[in-house]
Amino acid sequence: MQIPTLEQAEAFMLEAEKRNPTPWANHARFVAKAARAIANVHPRLDPDTAYILGLAHDIGRQEGWSDIKHILDGYKFFMARGFDDAARICLTHSFANGYPDAYSGTWDIQPEEKLFIRQFIQTVPFDDYDRLIQLCDGLALPSGFCLLEVRVVDVMLRHGAGEHITAQIKATLKIKQDFEKEIGVSIYSLLEGVVENTFTFQHVLD
Numbered sequence: 159m160q161i162p163t164l165e166q167a168e169a170f171m172l173e174a175e176k177r178n179p180t181p182w183a184n185h186a187r188f189v190a191k192a193a194r195a196i197a198n199v200h201p202r203l204d205p206d207t208a209y210i211l212g213l214a215h216d217i218g219r220q221e222g223w224s225d226i227k228h229i230l231d232g233y234k235f236f237m238a239r240g241f242d243d244a245a246r247i248c249l250t251h252s253f254a255n256g257y258p259d260a261y262s263g264t265w266d267i268q269p270e271e272k273l274f275i276r277q278f279i280q281t282v283p284f285d286d287y288d289r290l291i292q293l294c295d296g297l298a299l300p301s302g303f304c305l306l307e308v309r310v311v312d313v314m315l316r317h318g319a320g321e322h323i324t325a326q327i328k329a330t331l332k333i334k335q336d337f338e339k340e341i342g343v344s345i346y347s348l349l350e351g352v353v354e355n356t357f358t359f360q361h362v363l364d
């Protein structure tokens with residue numbers, strides 16, 4: 159796969175966090191840890207690859223606050239460096255149900271960029287890594303792992319809930335169920351501190 163090494167990915171994250179020192183970086187680190195924990199017990203996934211892709215998925219956040227623009231910024235960042243599979247994860251992680259118009263936030267990009275994303279999502283069949291990061295994106299707050307449903311509410315409070323929100327939630331829950339069928343245990347049994355972090359988390363209400 160065309161992805162950075164672990165060392166490169168960690169270095170990209172440190173540099174990116176310096177450029178935009180907000181909680182997104184710690185969210186990404188917990189996505190990476192969740193991905194590795196699941197990959198550790200999965201028959202086809204490589205734990206280091208899972209970790210690297212988890213770290214990579216939101217790298218576009220380094221450009222400052224944005225909505226869907228962050229996935230395109232991340233894609234461009236990794237494509238420019240020849241890491242096509244990390245670039246792909248930046249785009250696919252926001253579309254758990256495979257339907258491009260299901261994104262519930264703002265399309266703060268140009269029309270031709272929207273067209274590119276729509277075509278990409280409709281053309282590329284999701285693989286195990288795409289689905290893994292779509293799932294793990296829903297299991298990680300900046301403070302640690304959490305119940306998927308808590309993260310869903312957190313995202314809705316910050317980005318709003320469009321008409322496709324229930325389809326997106328169902329798709330993510332389906333991914334969770336499919337992974338659990340394959341690994342034979344609850345994903346939550348693999349996530350250290352998930353209970354404490356879920357029940358101490360306070361949603362931002364203003």
Ligand SMILES: [Fe+2]
Nearest residue numbers: 185215216295
């Ligand atoms: Fe994320």
